[in-house]
Amino acid sequence: MKNSLILLLSFFFMGHMASAAKYQIDHLEPSTWWVGMKNPKLQLLVHGENISELRPEIKYDGVTLDQVSLVENPNYMFIDLTIAESAKAGKFEIVFTKSGKKALSYTYELLDRAKDSADRIGFNNTDVMYLITPDRFANGDPSNDSVDGMADKYNREDDYGRHGGDIQGMIDHLDYIEDMGYTALWVNPMIENDMPSSSYHGYAITDFYQVDARFGSNEDYKKLADACDERGIKLIMDMIMNHCGSEHWWMKDLPTSDWLNFQDGFKPTNHKRSVTQDPYASKADTKLHFDGWFVETMPDMNQRNPFMATYLIQNTIWWVEYAGLEGIRMDTYPYPDQHFMADWTEAVMTEYPEFNIVGEEWTTNPALVAYWQRDKKNANGYTSELPSLMDFPIQDALAKSLNSDHTQWGQGFNLLYEMQANDFLYADPYNLVVFPDNHDMDRIYTQLEEDYTKYKLAIAYMLTTRGIPQIYYGTEILMSHMGTSSHGALRADFPGGWEGDKVNAFTGEGLDAKAKEAQDFNKKLTNWRKTATAIHDGKLTHFAPAGMDGGSYVYFRYDDNQKVMVVLNMGEDKELYLADYAEVLDGETKGTDVISGKEFDLTAGTFTAPAGEALVLELK
Numbered sequence: 048m049k050n051s052l053i054l055l056l057s058f059f060f061m062g063h064m065a066s067a068a069k070y071q072i073d074h075l076e077p078s079t080w081w082v083g084m085k086n087p088k089l090q091l092l093v094h095g096e097n098i099s100e101l102r103p104e105i106k107y108d109g110v111t112l113d114q115v116s117l118v119e120n121p122n123y124m125f126i127d128l129t130i131a132e133s134a135k136a137g138k139f140e141i142v143f144t145k146s147g148k149k150a151l152s153y154t155y156e157l158l159d160r161a162k163d164s165a166d167r168i169g170f171n172n173t174d175v176m177y178l179i180t181p182d183r184f185a186n187g188d189p190s191n192d193s194v195d196g197m198a199d200k201y202n203r204e205d206d207y208g209r210h211g212g213d214i215q216g217m218i219d220h221l222d223y224i225e226d227m228g229y230t231a232l233w234v235n236p237m238i239e240n241d242m243p244s245s246s247y248h249g250y251a252i253t254d255f256y257q258v259d260a261r262f263g264s265n266e267d268y269k270k271l272a273d274a275c276d277e278r279g280i281k282l283i284m285d286m287i288m289n290h291c292g293s294e295h296w297w298m299k300d301l302p303t304s305d306w307l308n309f310q311d312g313f314k315p316t317n318h319k320r321s322v323t324q325d326p327y328a329s330k331a332d333t334k335l336h337f338d339g340w341f342v343e344t345m346p347d348m349n350q351r352n353p354f355m356a357t358y359l360i361q362n363t364i365w366w367v368e369y370a371g372l373e374g375i376r377m378d379t380y381p382y383p384d385q386h387f388m389a390d391w392t393e394a395v396m397t398e399y400p401e402f403n404i405v406g407e408e409w410t411t412n413p414a415l416v417a418y419w420q421r422d423k424k425n426a427n428g429y430t431s432e433l434p435s436l437m438d439f440p441i442q443d444a445l446a447k448s449l450n451s452d453h454t455q456w457g458q459g460f461n462l463l464y465e466m467q468a469n470d471f472l473y474a475d476p477y478n479l480v481v482f483p484d485n486h487d488m489d490r491i492y493t494q495l496e497e498d499y500t501k502y503k504l505a506i507a508y509m510l511t512t513r514g515i516p517q518i519y520y521g522t523e524i525l526m527s528h529m530g531t532s533s534h535g536a537l538r539a540d541f542p543g544g545w546e547g548d549k550v551n552a553f554t555g556e557g558l559d560a561k562a563k564e565a566q567d568f569n570k571k572l573t574n575w576r577k578t579a580t581a582i583h584d585g586k587l588t589h590f591a592p593a594g595m596d597g598g599s600y601v602y603f604r605y606d607d608n609q610k611v612m613v614v615l616n617m618g619e620d621k622e623l624y625l626a627d628y629a630e631v632l633d634g635e636t637k638g639t640d641v642i643s644g645k646e647f648d649l650t651a652g653t654f655t656a657p658a659g660e661a662l663v664l665e666l667k
Contacts, residue, residue, distance in 0.1 A: 070143065070150050071095050074296065076256055076358070077365045081160045082109075082134045084364075085398050090357045091126040091141075094300070099124050101143040101150050109134025110157075118354070123302040125354050130157065161371060169403030169434075170231045170281050170374040172477055173583045175510070175573050176517035177229035180486050181237055181262055182209060182247040184520055185216025185544030194260045199246045201261075203545075206535020207245040214263035214271050216544055223553045225278045227523065227566075228573030232275055233283040233376050235486055237262045242292050242344065248486075248538075249285070250378060251292030251345055255362045265369070272370040281373035283405075284366055288359050288391060289382040290345040298346065306355060308338035308347040315339050316347070320381045320410060324418055324427060337384060350387035359387075360394045367399060380406030380419060380436075385429065392421075392432035405435035405480045405515075409487075411443040413469040422474035438479040438514060440466055445483070445508060446494045448597070449501040453617055459597020460615065463508075467589060470513070477584065482517040483509050490519070490537055492527040499525070499561060500659035503568060504615045507642075507661030510572045511604060511613045513587050523569040524552045524562040568642065572663070575641050581609035588631050599623075599656060603631045612638055614662040621656040625649055638664030 074094040093103075099121040105112045109131040116125040126141075136159040142152045170176065186192070192201035192211040202208030214237065224232065236249030239259045249259070258268045275282045291298075297306070304310060316339030322328040340347045350356050366372060375395070380388065396402060408416045416439065417423055419431050444466035453459025470476040483491035483505050495501040502525065509516050521541050528536040542558070543551030550557035552566070576582055581604040589602035598618025604611045610631075614623065625632060638647040641663040647654050649666070656662060 070098060070101060070145075072098065072151065072153055075153055075155075077361055078256065079156045079158055080130070080365075081158050081164075081368055082130060082136050083132070083160045084130070084368075085165070086394070087130050087132070089128045089130055090354070090361065091128065092302075092354070092358055093124045093126060094122055094297070094302075097121050098143075101145050104142045104144060105139065107134075107137070107139035110139065116354070118303050120300065120302050122300055160368065164368060164371070165399060166401060167371065167373055167399060168281075168401045169399070170283060170405075170515060171403060171583075172513070172515045173577070174231040174281060174515055175229050175576060176231040176233045176283065176480065176515065177224055177227070178233045178235075178482075178485060178517055178519045179217060180212075180235045180248070180520065180538045181214070181217060182212040182249075183538050183544075184212045184541050185220050186211040186213060186546070187215025187217070187219045188213050188263065189546075191261050191263065197241050197260065198243045199241075199261075203540070206533050207247070209247050209261060210540055210545075211261075212540070212544060213261065214258070214267040218271055218274050220544075220553055221274055221278055221280065225280060227570050228575075228577060229518065230279065230577065231281040231283055231374065233374070233517065234285060236285045236287065236378075237268065240292055242294050246292075248534075250287055251290075251294075252287060253292045253295045255291075255358075256365070269370055272372070276371065282370065283374035283376055284370070284372050285376045285378060286363060286366075287378045288348070288350065288363075288388070289379045290341060290347050293344045293346055295346075302354065303352060305349050305352050308349045309340065310349075313340055313343045316341060316382065320408065320415060321412075323381060323385060323429070324415065324425070326426075337382065341379075341382075348383070350384040350391075356387050356390065360391050363391065363395055364398055367395065367402070374402065375404045377404060377406045377433075380433065381408050381415075389430060389432050396432055396434070403434050403478070405437060406433050407437050409437070409439050411440045413440040413466070413472050416440060416479075417472040417474070420474045420478075434475070435478045435480055435515070437485075438481045440469070441479075441481055441512075441514075442483065445505055446491070449495055449498075449505060449617060451597075453592075453598040454595065455597075456595055457597070459617065460592045460600035461597040464589060464591055464600060467512075477513050479514040480517050481509050481512060481514040482519070484519050484522055485517070486519060486538055487534070488537070489532065490527050491522060492525045493529055493537070497525075497527055497529060499565070501617065502565065504617060504659075504661050506565075506569060507572065507613070507663060508615060510576055511582055511611065511663055512602075513604075516576075518569065518573075521552075523566050524558065525565045571642060575663075579604075579609065579611065581606045581611045585609065585611075590628060601628065603628070605631065610635065610666040612662070612664040612666055614656045614660075614664070616656040616658065616660055616662075619658045621658075622653050623656055624653055626652065632666070635666040637667050638662075639667070640664055 072095045076092045099117045111129040114127040138156045140152045203210045239254040239257045240246035241253040317335045319336045322333040444463045448463040451458040543553045585604040585606035599616040599621045
């Protein structure tokens with residue numbers, strides 16, 4: 048009898064445990080949140096087999112469970128909460144019940160915000176950004192080069208393989224970045240890309256809340272952010288709202304039938320970004336632009352689904368708050384639903400009013416770029432909340448100017464002059480990001496056919512024109528890839544970032560003389576720029592290249608405290624008649640070149656701009 052009772056009780060407890068074990072939470076996102084946010088609403092995505100059969104309960108002062116939403120897939124539920132202003136940081140249980148009995152629970156934590164969180168100052172035109180592709184910059188922790196369970200392994204011999212650069216590598220070389228005068232750090236995405244191959248670039252996300260283990264951990268990313276903050280370097284996160292990776296965890300169990308665009312099968316975008324303003328655009332072309340996929344391995348997310356929209360907005364705010372970011376670079380800004388992008392940007396900027404976000408609109412047409420900037424009055428009535436954009440039109444005009452035959456009518460710096468004149472299209476041209484190159488295009492030294500004279504002119508212009516300059520890692524040492532257009536080659540390893548490298552650009556060891564000269568040229572200008580108020584916010588007046596000769600370009604930057612005259616000369620020695628610039632010179636008698644230290648007399652009526660030189664003259 049006794050044994051029978053024990054057996055019966057065993058079966059009872061085993062059955063009870065099996066029933067309790069029937070449910071589990073595989074994903075609950077965001078996993079933490081903060082008290083004191085301006086928006087008191089929070090929506091939790093909960094994923095687990097048949098989780099919709101349960102009902103959540105919360106008992107915590109200041110937290111109200113407003114609504115539970117179920118969707119087509121029984122493995123999901125969405126929980127809407129309100130976090131009152133009175134709520135305190137702390138942990139509480141989300142109890143999931145079935146038929147009034149507890150089935151499982153989840154410990155959720157609310158955190159205190161950093162004291163300066165809502166007031167953080169985003170990147171601005173006092174900054175110079177340094178852009179890094181982390182896999183190719185420096186390998187600070189070889190132990191994470193390959194990670195068990197992740198398919199894409201270390202292979203430094205492969206242009207498209209993982210090379211081992213990581214967060215620790217960047218931390219190890221922040222002294223170099225600071226010494227070079229860069230005040231903001233934009234890093235290509237480091238969020239998990241657990242894809243079968245070629246995942247080093249970071250743009251096929253498989254978990255929006257986790258740093259890729261081959262770069263480090265979330266804690267390592269926070270460590271990088273803190274280390275940047277100690278040096279006064281602003282950290283800018285590269286984000287993607289348009290697409291995820293085909294190996295994202297939800298791709299195996301999608302929540303709804305409209306979680307993705309063209310969810311039934313791959314259909315490529317037509318890349319017709321002009322449909323945003325084209326008065327004759329067809330609905331079919333418009334839909335294909337916004338909803339089409341880039342490639343089969345990057346499913347296009349449907350931001351018109353309200354749960355997806357909330358998920359993406361909250362994920363963005365989570366990273367800003369978690370890491371203390373000072374900026375976001377938004378990939379492929381014109382491709383997600385444009386009304387969602389306005390909502391997304393407004394939500395971020397409302398939470399962080401002094402923040403900054405730069406969007407990528409890769410076109411050489413300034414009218415298409417200007418469409419997306421905050422305060423732009425658009426013909427179709429669209430209102431954007433995006434503060435900044437990448438200035439692709441200026442980049443293109445500069446490269447074409449320098450590569451053209453400046454002795455031909457309308458060529459040379461005339462091309463740049465005319466493009467600069469299009470600034471009337473922008474609501475705020477001073478908040479555009481200007482750049483000689485980036486991770487998706489040929490290195491500027493390659494674009495300019497490795498002509499060092501043209502290179503110096505390009506860098507001098509980018510560091511003195513209006514806007515916020517961005518320099519791609521290695522551009523400062525003339526990294527080039529002549530003879531190949533491979534993305535793997537243009538994202539080559541930074542010399543000195545790997546043990547055993549024969550050349551070390553961090554220390555200068557083995558660096559050839561011209562590369563060292565270029566590095567010093569960049570360093571001098573970027574460090575001078577830190578305190579050059581006229582370059583930050585000063586007015587810009589430029590003068591048209593004269594007649595048939597587009598070989599020289601003169602412009603001034605000036606405010607109440609400083610006046611700077613910039614002379615770019617790609618031709619022979621050029622005699623400049625100072626009377627032509629009298630409206631801005633206004634009695635200035637001397638100019639000192641920031642680069643060479645040479646003084647120029649401005650009282651003689653003329654001075655000679657040396658052939659193939661850039662002059663950045665502080666006037667007195």
